[in-house]
Amino acid sequence: MRTLEELRVEIDRIDQQMVQLFEERMQVVAEVMAVKKAAGLPILDASREEAVVAKNTARLSDPALAGYYERLIRQMMALSREYQAKLMEE
Ligand SMILES: O=C(O)C(=O)C[C@]1(C(=O)O)C=C[C@@H](O)C=C1
Known part of the structure; x- marks a missing residue:
């Protein structure tokens, strides 16, 4: 079993890609x-x-993650709309 520290290093790496x-x-x-x-x-x-x-939900290899992913991508698009609205005001 990997240690908590090792796992957090991996999460940091993934978060870096995601940012x-x-x-x-x-x-x-x-x-x-x-x-x-x-x-x-x-x-x-x-x-x-x-x-x-x-x-994109269809692209998941683990269908158990579909509901979580759907919430993530919907939130991403809500933020995208919010950002567009802010830029449009400028
Ligand atoms: O594709 C568009 O028309 C967008 O404005 C981008 C985007 C997105 O973030 O994916 C955001 C808002 C729309 O409702 C649909 C999709």
Whole structure:
């Protein structure tokens, strides 16, 4: 069995990757906002969000994680909308 310290080192490594991916996603989201603003499109696209949830949930190898992942990706998109709304005001 791995020690708690070893496991936390691994979690830190994973969190480091996730923070980079989060930042990368939000940078793309900022570009999406600019495209939507120029085209007069609303920030929310509910059908796209359902497709994102379905597509990525299906990619999980452990179906027991589906509910947790769904909450994570939905929250990610809620933050994305919040960020877009803030940028649109600027
Ligand atoms: O794809 C878009 O239209 C986006 O604005 C990006 C995004 C996302 O973060 O994935 C955010 C808001 C929309 O409701 C749908 C998806």
